[in-house]
Amino acid sequence: MLGKLPHRTLQELAKKYGPIMSMRLGYVPTIVVSSPEAAKLFLKTHDTVFASRPKLQVSEYLSYGTKGMAFTEYGPYWRNVRKFCTHELLSVAKIDLFKTMRREQLESLVQSLMEAAKAEVVVDVSEKVFGLIEDMTYRMLFGRNKDDRFDIKSIVQETMSLAGAFNMADYVPFFAALDLQGLTRRFKETNKVLDKMLEIIIEEHIQEANSGQRSHRHELDFVDIMLSLMKKSTYTHDEQSYINDRTNVKAIILDMIAGAIDTSATAIEWVLSELLRHPRAMRQLQEELNSVVGMNQIRVEETDLAKLNYLDMVIKESLRLHPVATLLIPHESMEDIVIDEYYIPKKSRIIINCWALGRDPKVWSDNVEEFFPERFIGSNIDLRGRDFQLIPFGSGRRGCPGMHLGLTNIRLVVAQLVHCFHWELPDGMSTSDLDMSEIFGLTSPRAKHLLAVPTYRLRVQDF
Template identity: 55%
Template structure:
């Protein structure tokens, strides 16, 4: 019993110190719910935190203070507020808070996504931007993407001949995983080569653990107790990744093939242990970045494609407009090439609208303040966590007309893009911590979606009406469909 009283005393002391720090000199925090001692307002967050925070922001405003456990948290829910945090005061909020999942899965926060702001993060960001995600490197894998998408279309054609429904969610996810593995590792892997649960399943488990509400993140003094059993699961998943990545790195280090197109592991190994390298990376850094690349490229791309084709099936008139554009631009005798994508204006509007309504990461990755700051007259304390609710921003009625409606036409004549310049649409974040893989992600999403719509007509099984399609979501680090999308393809092309 003594340890329980010790923990309670430590929690009470932490709460008192937090209260003194956040209320120092009567500085005015943003409005928000009061919460309970120690636990704060954790009870206000349910199965879908992005929706709960959106509901609270309607009551307290677009810059809201909410204490989650012992952690002072600022929730940003409008484009104007996001601009203050991600542009005007970008440097103050460029860091990341401590995160239990990143500690145990992402090599003590050595990944580009979760690393604290500083010289190490700047080196890793520069390396990824210039060496792994440059246009030259992305284009070097164009033939690979064409090959994988071709295999994908062939498998769907067989289902079309048999008139059977396909699980598009699984198909798209597998395609995304295969392309990602070939870019990162140089080859695809069967599930049996990774873990008995399968490659994609373990990636998804890691993403779910990273997003799971963890008392250790909100009440740090009790993190070591692992009351929810999450740390044990994190360590287990981290071990699976680590063993696999060690094997991959060893294979690449021993390879003598000088003629192959260098994958991401090859590129990073070129900087390992070199005194001439400007990047400070070691073996653990390479593994953390590999995990970054896989998580970002597999889950976010497949989730976005899944939502996009769902919206098109649910809105047949919009699907028809996309198909007409493809018929006029590409014709009916061939599939879509990557060189066609920039000419497909309406398709690109569909992708933007999908990212507005269904951002893959609705709350982005939290930021952390590195110093005290005043925004709109509100005190933002040092070490506060900053949550940018991209989902709420995409539905802000002051920024969007008929915000809940899927309407690609809203982008006609508009210069709004998704690259972080326009704060009303930030599915990839903005500022210093904006996602550097935007171009690769958009290329994959647009290419696969274009092929699905150009090559096939789609109908729902069992006579289901498009209006009845279930669009329920499932919360995680990304937000996929809760139920897989099943649909029957009919081949359209004259080839």
Template identity: 40%
Template sequence: MLENLWILSSILFLFFTIFLIKWNFFNPKTHKNSPPSPPTFPILGNLHQIGLYPHRSLQKLSHQYGPLMQLHFGSRPVLIVSSSDAAREVMKTHDLILSYRPEFSVARRLLYHGKDITTAPYGEYWRQLRSICSLHLLSNKRVQSFRAVREEEVGLLVENIKRQCYSQSLPVNLSDMLAFLTNDVICRVALGKKYSRDENGKRFKELISELMKLLGGFYIGDCIPWLAWIHRVNGLDKEVDKVAQEFDKFLDGVVEEHENKFDTKGFELNEDRMDLVDVLLQIQRDDKMPGFSIDRESIKAVILNMFVGGTDTTYTVLEWAMSELLRHPRVLKKLQNEVMEINNGKPDINENNIEKMHYLKAVIKETLRLYPPIPMLVPRKSFQDININGYDIAAGTMIITNAWTLGRDPKLWEEAEEFKPERFLDSSIDFKGQDFQFIPFGAGRRGCPGTLFAMAIDEVALANLVHKFNWELPHGVKAQDLDMTECIGANIHREVPLLAVPTPRF
């Protein structure tokens, strides 16, 4: 008995000694004038204070410690930005210094080791890739060239809803339908065809889901490196490798298919009919960028970016917009009246008329204010010591801007928690990165390059949904009782699918 107690005591003493050593070595030393910070816990730092909904937890902490707050995620120093003035410092004043990305092990392995535009280290490679996206892939001209794809896929969505209306009286699952819409649009735009209906398409959709789940997860090894072995034990490393290899195999097949098409037809493709793989292969073959060549790995990384950055974020906006419209019948009716009037009562939406639909744009802006698709913007990292608002920020600090907090700050917005699209009707505030109280897509060099593309889908889809149908909540569900719980993850979807009852208007 005494021998067992001695062994147990020795083990506890050993663990306690290791604990103290790790704490002394890995607990970051405070900078000379660091921002306010909550007390840290040994080894964990402030990780125990984050919770299941980090954007909400960080908002509460910022109320106590201020708009610039220093945390520690394990051994990693993190600056939390929760005010428009601080966001302007990060994304405008110090944009260059803070244009680097922190490294995350899972994202690096899934996204071709930093060859994609989102996670690529700031430098010449990233600048050239950003230029390709801005000039060739996501320019206004290119976005407009995909108008027929958007209109056709939204038309199919409308017909699908009508079929369900006539075949059954049950509510439709709008969440699923909107997810299929954005996935199909992006598949056609990026890959040239849809991957959603057959068995291969089913597996592709599952792969996208698995990829997004992995990218949105929290991994202890990124914050406490000496615990990275846990990822091998719990099967995470194996799962990441499996998804990465399967996605790579799929994208290899897509690129080869397009290369064979080029070999057969040369470059006589109609530019308006070129998908994004076509465009990237043409750039590769023309070699028009001096000192820079885009290889197959880069092509696959950029295409994967289109799905990671475009699928979930785009349909999330539509899902939350329809949720709020169902909760606010007055707003829904006002929007329907605008669409009907500007479209001259015609049953089919003319996309040219969408530019005149100011209330539609206000509804989408208000949705983005309350529900930014990525509530905490993709983190940045400082590559040198800097001073922000009088505070010293050490090189290597990870910077997280809480866009969700900015959108709900009562100092910036009247009745900040209320859904009121009218606030944007007589306002010049926009989401293009110049108004730092409203940055759902980020700002500066690392702002999202796909904003135009996402908005084009959201606007035409929402206009058609409210124009073609009247909408009600399922029987027995009151507007004030609609479940608006968020899911857990990097993107904030609804936790419960949105069910609604449509009645065709045409």
């Protein structure tokens, strides 16, 4: 009954039943939150009560028995993993270390697009963007270029689709044995492929470390750091919170891969789609880039990003209409509580409909469906979790730890691609013909790849 696009179905239901709805999905009491004021009650006022995650069947298979971060219940293990990832990979200082790497990867994409522009051919923008973010993530995590042995992109996309699926076994446990939706079979298959890939990567890191071959790389990468931690247990305080064996390491790597690739790439393909549909906004952004970066300069530097105010509005507006995780990740209540006169029992599942928050006419006025970046002029609405009408990264204790990396990726890639090229839809397609439908999963990317024709627009050709 929730249909293929549950965020839309739930938004329709909320119009009738209100911003805090209770429903029973199988045996699980579920609360669906659909307005900014209500979201604030769950993610800020009572954040401590709702900071856990339900135990889902998917995380048994794809998170090695919930040993990662995203699907792990609130407690010392989760806290340690989160602290470790934030400190060792996702801090502003760490992300800054990878600036040159991002630059190299982006330059190589621009060069391939220059070739496409010369040949006047149609480019699969979605494919290119996913490939780029995949390469960048691979370099950050594993300290080397992606090789062709693993098809990470397909694995990640399957993982996101599985992780987002409404799995009947999560609501009526005895359905698990029947596998009516065929999900258990897919979980097992994906786990097998993933595990093989992670084992190879870990083994190679261990062998390199043992044979002293690491000298050709500048510093320890994320996997090296995790492996050394298995020996030292720096982040641990008690038995249960140990990151102490390979399955912990594999589950954490997997969360980082899944968290990083699909999210940034999906956000970028939506921003570029909206710009293609709105040539006026595209021109305005190019004018801003002309004045901040200049027509004689190919490279958009990361230091330029802070000066690109219109870009900021374009990204906010796109994330308002196309939040990457339409229903965030489900939360779970850790104790009985009364909110707004509703009694909510312990272990209720909380679904925050982020897609509906960005369309609430009470806070966004009438033209909610329109892409109109100028709505942010003179407004101080921020997307970092403070303003509940716009929380594409969630908010509170479970808010996204990769927000800085995600935002850096989106800003840099969009700025660079729009600075270097004019973009047109293929075969004389009109802007209104561009299909903007989404698919539902843990992330909601475009249903159909974005195709476009680039034309190089700058005065200089060399980086």
